[in-house]
Amino acid sequence: MSEIMLRCENVSKQYRLGAIGGTTLKEDLQRLSARLRKKEDPTSKIGQKKRPISNEKFLALDGVSFEVKKGEAVGIIGKNGAGKSTLLKLITRITGPSKGTISLNGRVASMLEVGTGFHPELTGRENIYMNGAILGMSKKEIDAKIEEIIDFSEVRQFIDTPVKRYSSGMYVKLAFSVAAHLDADIMIMDEVLAVGDMAFQNKCLTKMRQSAQEEGKTVLYVSHNMNTIRQLCDRVIVLEKGKLIFDGSVEEGIAIYMNNSDSGSNVVTLHDKTHLGNLIGGAFMESMEFLDCENATVVSGNPLKFKMNFRVDRKLEGVKMRITVKSRDDVPVGISISDEVGSFDAETMASVTLAFDTSLLAQGIYYLNFAVCQYDSNGNPVILDNVARACNFTVINRQDDRSVWSQMWWGSIKFPPMKVCEAEAKNIN
Amino acid sequence: MTENKKSDTAFKTVVSADKKIFDLKLKEAFKYKDMILLFVKREFVSKYKQTVLGPLWAIIQPLFTTVVYTVIFGTLAGLDTADASPAPMVPSFLFYMSGTILWSYFSSVVSATSHTFLANAHIMGKVYFPRIAMPIATAISNLISFGIQLAMFIVTYIVLIINGSAEFVLSWHLIFVPLSILQLMLLSTGIGIIISALTTKYRDLSMLVGFGLNLWQYATPVAYGLMLIPQNYIGLYHLNPVTPAILSFRYGVFGVGYFDLAYYLIGWAITLLIAFLGLLLFNRIEKNFADTV
Numbered sequence: 004m005s006e007i008m009l010r011c012e013n014v015s016k017q018y019r020l021g022a023i024g025g026t027t028l029k030e031d032l033q034r035l036s037a038r039l040r041k042k043e044d045p046t047s048k049i050g051q052k053k054r055p056i057s058n059e060k061f062l063a064l065d066g067v068s069f070e071v072k073k074g075e076a077v078g079i080i081g082k083n084g085a086g087k088s089t090l091l092k093l094i095t096r097i098t099g100p101s102k103g104t105i106s107l108n109g110r111v112a113s114m115l116e117v118g119t120g121f122h123p124e125l126t127g128r129e130n131i132y133m134n135g136a137i138l139g140m141s142k143k144e145i146d147a148k149i150e151e152i153i154d155f156s157e158v159r160q161f162i163d164t165p166v167k168r169y170s171s172g173m174y175v176k177l178a179f180s181v182a183a184h185l186d187a188d189i190m191i192m193d194e195v196l197a198v199g200d201m202a203f204q205n206k207c208l209t210k211m212r213q214s215a216q217e218e219g220k221t222v223l224y225v226s227h228n229m230n231t232i233r234q235l236c237d238r239v240i241v242l243e244k245g246k247l248i249f250d251g252s253v254e255e256g257i258a259i260y261m262n263n264s265d266s267g268s269n270v271v272t273l274h275d276k277t278h279l280g281n282l283i284g285g286a287f288m289e290s291m292e293f294l295d296c297e298n299a300t301v302v303s304g305n306p307l308k309f310k311m312n313f314r315v316d317r318k319l320e321g322v323k324m325r326i327t328v329k330s331r332d333d334v335p336v337g338i339s340i341s342d343e344v345g346s347f348d349a350e351t352m353a354s355v356t357l358a359f360d361t362s363l364l365a366q367g368i369y370y371l372n373f374a375v376c377q378y379d380s381n382g383n384p385v386i387l388d389n390v391a392r393a394c395n396f397t398v399i400n401r402q403d404d405r406s407v408w409s410q411m412w413w414g415s416i417k418f419p420p421m422k423v424c425e426a427e428a429k430n431i432n
Numbered sequence: 433m434t435e436n437k438k439s440d441t442a443f444k445t446v447v448s449a450d451k452k453i454f455d456l457k458l459k460e461a462f463k464y465k466d467m468i469l470l471f472v473k474r475e476f477v478s479k480y481k482q483t484v485l486g487p488l489w490a491i492i493q494p495l496f497t498t499v500v501y502t503v504i505f506g507t508l509a510g511l512d513t514a515d516a517s518p519a520p521m522v523p524s525f526l527f528y529m530s531g532t533i534l535w536s537y538f539s540s541v542v543s544a545t546s547h548t549f550l551a552n553a554h555i556m557g558k559v560y561f562p563r564i565a566m567p568i569a570t571a572i573s574n575l576i577s578f579g580i581q582l583a584m585f586i587v588t589y590i591v592l593i594i595n596g597s598a599e600f601v602l603s604w605h606l607i608f609v610p611l612s613i614l615q616l617m618l619l620s621t622g623i624g625i626i627i628s629a630l631t632t633k634y635r636d637l638s639m640l641v642g643f644g645l646n647l648w649q650y651a652t653p654v655a656y657g658l659m660l661i662p663q664n665y666i667g668l669y670h671l672n673p674v675t676p677a678i679l680s681f682r683y684g685v686f687g688v689g690y691f692d693l694a695y696y697l698i699g700w701a702i703t704l705l706i707a708f709l710g711l712l713l714f715n716r717i718e719k720n721f722a723d724t725v
Contacts, residue, residue, distance in 0.1 A: 096445075097556070097559070099719040099720050105448070107446075107447070115558045122478055124481045133474060137467060137555065138559060141466045142470075
C-alpha cells in the first residue's frame, strides 16, 4: 500500500503579469520589425524602456515538492492566491509547469468544476456518457456503472430529460455522481462540494472517504471548509504564496493555516487592522496586551487578563468592552461583556485592564473580536469600534489534567458538571 | 541523477517543463476514441435538436446554393463548366453540386476547427484530454453532413442518368472519390488547427477566417470549370491544394475531366505538410493554452 501515486519535484509555475495574450498580431509584427531595425518599440508606453510584458513575472508556484501514496486522502489548504488551484491544474495536465516534473501513476480524474462538458441539449443519460468519456472512461466502463451513477445522483425520474431543464441542484448532483464513480486512481477535487445540499455533501464526502480507504484510491482535495478537510483527509499540505510551508497531520496543518496571520504573541497592534462596523465612531482601538501570561497562553480556569488601549475622539459615557470568542474555524463560541469601564473626555487615550474567565473554555486555540460599545436603554449594543479576529490565545489543560478534547465532536465549551439530584438502583426482577 | 531516471520510468505519466517537438500524441488520442465518437454525436445531434427539418438542413443549403450557381454562373453569366477540352457531357447542375458539397465540407471544417480552443475553453480549462480529439471530432461530424449531401448528389445523378441527360461509366477513376474526400479532411483539419493554435494569441485570425474562405472559394474551381483558367497560370492555380482535390473528385465521378499526376501529387504533398505542421503547432500550444486564451 505504500506505492507512490503522485510525485511533484520542484514544480514552479510562472505567469506574466499584465495583459497576457492581449496583444494583436499587428502589435507583435510592429515590435518585431522595430527590434530588427533597432528602434524603440512603437507599442511601448511613453517613457517605458523595455518591452512592457516580459519584465513582470509572477510565480504562482515556487519549487513545490511532495509525494502522495496510494490510498491517501490529502487536503490542500491555503489562502486565496496561495497556488492551490494552480497546483491542481498542473497535476490534472490542464496547463504545463514552467519548471520541475510531475509524475503520475495511474489515471487522474479531476473535478475542478462539476458538470464540465455537460451539453444542455442532451439528456441526463447522454450527458453521463459524455461527461464520463471526457473524464477518461470508456463506454464499456460507463455501461457497467450507469445504474449506480443514476441511483447515487437521486435524479432517476429526470434522467431522460435534457439537462437544460434541470434545476441547478439536480445538475450538480448528476455531475458529481459521474465524477465520484470514475474508475480513476487519483481523484482531484477543487471545492466541488460547496454546491449541493448538506445531505448530499455528506453523502459525497462519505463516498470519497470510502474510495480512499476501501478501494485504495488517492484523493487530493482543496477546500476552505476545515470541517470537510477534517472529515475527508488524513494529511494536509499547506501552501502560502506559492510555497509549500507544511506537509503533515491534519490538525497541525489547519492550525498553521489558521494561525499564520498571527502567532500567539502577547502584544498586538490594532490600529493597522481592519476596523469593521465603525459606524458611529468615537473610539479607536490602538493596541492591546495580554498580561500575566506567556505567548498568550492561559491555563484552563485561570482568568485571561489583558490591557486594551484605545483613543477616545468625543466625550463618551458608560463605555463597555465586548469580546467575541471564536474557534479556529471562525465559529463563534460566545461573547463576554465587561462592566462599565468608565466615562472619558474627548481626545484622550484610554487604557483599561480586564480579566476574562476562561473556566468554561475547553483546551484549544481561540480568536478574539474586540468591540468598544455603549448600551442603549433596551440593552442593545451601540458599537463604537470593532476589530474582528484581532488576536488569538491558547487555553491549555491544568498540569494534572491529561484529558484530550476533540473540538470537532464536542465543541468548545466545557459546561460545569451536572448535579446529581437523585440516584437509585432497583432490582430488575 | 541516474537513480532519479530509474524511478521516473515507473510512472505512467510524467509531465515536465521541457517540450518534445515531435510528440504528436496520436496514440493517446486513439485511447480516447469513445470520447471522440461521443463528441461527434454530440455535435451532430445538438446541431439539429429542436429544428423541424432536422438533418434535412444539411441538404437544403447546398441544394439552394447549387440552384443559385446554376442560374447565375451557368445561365446568366454563361461560365464554362468544363475542366478539360473537348467539353465532356456533364450537366452543369451536377457540376455545380459536386463543387458545392466538397467546398462546403472543406469550409465548414476549417471554420469549425479554427474555433477549437476558443469555443471549448470552458471544458479545456477544467479537464484534461488529448486536445486533438476536438478537431478530429469536428472533422468527422461534418463528414456525416457531407455523407448526406453525397447521397443527395448520387440521387440527383441517378435521376439525371434515367432522364438521359447524364451518363456514368464505371472505371478505376472512382478511387479518386474517397481519396479526395480524405485529402480534404486532412487539409481542412490541418488548416483549421493551425488557425486555432494561432487564435489563442491573435484573435485577429478568427476575423480573417470567414471572409478568407469566401475569397478562397474564387481561387478554386467550384463555380466554374478549369477551362476558364489561362494555360500559363495552371501551375500557379494548382498550388491551391483544394483545386486538385475537387478536380480529381469530378474526374472520378464523371469519368472525364482534368487530371495531371504531377499536380495531383504536389497537392497531396502540400496537404500532408499542412496537416503535419498543424499537429506540431497544435501540440505545442495545447500544453499551456489555458494561460494565454
